Amino acid sequence: SAVISQKPSRDICQRGTSLTIQCQVDSQVTMMFWYRQQPGQSLTLIATANQGSEATYESGFVIDKFPISRPNLTFSTLTVSNMSPEDSSIYLCSAHRGNYGYTFGSGTRLTVV
Amino acid sequence: AQSVTQPDIHITVSEGASLELRCNYSYGATPYLFWYVQSPGQGLQLLLKYFSGDTLVQGIKGFEAEFKRSQSSFNLRKPSVHWSDAAEYFCAVGPRGGGNKLTFGTGTQLKVEL
Numbered sequence: 531s532a533v534i535s536q537k538p539s540r541d542i543c544q545r546g547t548s549l550t551i552q553c554q555v556d557s558q559v560t561m562m563f564w565y566r567q568q569p570g571q572s573l574t575l576i577a578t579a580n581q582g583s584e585a586t587y588e589s590g591f592v593i594d595k596f597p598i599s600r601p602n603l604t605f606s607t608l609t610v611s612n613m614s615p616e617d618s619s620i621y622l623c624s625a626h627r628g629n630y631g632y633t634f635g636s637g638t639r640l641t642v643v
Numbered sequence: 644a645q646s647v648t649q650p651d652i653h654i655t656v657s658e659g660a661s662l663e664l665r666c667n668y669s670y671g672a673t674p675y676l677f678w679y680v681q682s683p684g685q686g687l688q689l690l691l692k693y694f695s696g697d698t699l700v701q702g703i704k705g706f707e708a709e710f711k712r713s714q715s716s717f718n719l720r721k722p723s724v725h726w727s728d729a730a731e732y733f734c735a736v737g738p739r740g741g742g743n744k745l746t747f748g749t750g751t752q753l754k755v756e757l
Contacts, residue, residue, distance in 0.1 A: 536686070563744055572733065573687075573747045588744075622686055624745075631677060632737065632745055636686035 532557050532627045536635030543613055543642050550609045551638045553623035558603035560626070564596070567620040567637075576621075579606045613642045645670045647734050649748035656724050657756045664719040664751050666734035674736040676717040677745065678708055682730045690732075693717065694739075704728070729755045 533556040543549050553562065561580055565573040576596055577585040585598040600606045610617055623635045646669045656662055668674065675694055679687040691702025698710040708719045717734060731752050735745040 561743075572749045573745075575744045578744060626743075631675070631689060631692045632735075633689070634679070634687040637684075639684065 532559060532625050532633045534623060534625055534633055534635040536623055536638060538638055539636060540639040541641070543640065545614050545642055547613055548609055548611045549613065549640060550607050551621055551623070552607050553605070553625075553635050555604045555625050557627065560603070562600065562606045563624040563626070563632075564598060564606075564608045565622045565624060567622065569619070573622065576608070610640065613640075615642045618642045645674070645736055645746045647736055647746055647748035649732075649734055649751050651751045652749070653752045653754065655754040655756060658726050659723050662719075662721045662724045662728070662753070664732050664734075664753070666717045666719065666748060668715050668717065668734075668736045670715075670736055672739065673712065675739055676708075676710060677735040677737070678702065678706070678717070678719050679733045679735060680704075680730050681733065681750075687733065690719070724753075724755055726755045726757055729753055 535554045537552055563578050564576040566576055567573050575588050576591045577587045579585045579598050579600040581600045581603050595611055597609045618641050621638045624632050626632050648667045677692045678690040680690050681687050690706050691700045693700045693710045700708050706721050710717050731750045733750045734748040737745045
């Protein structure tokens, strides 16, 4: 299955600032996904990122807060904007690749203070 | 709408004992089914997946899962648990053919007593 490198692995940020998370896949994939995992919770999909088109956001998530880029078939970024302590979560990217299923990055543990 | 239920939030087993983690799903058709494991502070690692064919699926680390269509279940099993299996386990479903989001259960936290 595809290998995803995600960075940073963790960060502590001041409220009101922004953080950009990067995911690099070792092979071309059509669809990439960004999830949020709040403390003690399951994973919630933020958006689906296709190369060459705008990301599709799930209910409750908006582009102004979570802008996503997908410049090519191996790379995507998620920005968490104007952060507040409620944004403290683990953020994970995922890629789908045919019969290999879905692979996940190692996650970014974000703490907003 | 699709949903995944993992009825056990926490499970504690003794090392060497057998393990079964339950997963039930609600989906319009037979979905793709997955089990992932997450160690503290880590991302998700795929244990096994079911797409089609044999309903008993073998995965990594000695895990297996059985798809039961009549019960809409995909329970995860391991005959003998090791202390290193302590982690959180997530069941997930996705559409056949992939290419769309996964829906996750709420997870089961496994504790292993030595």
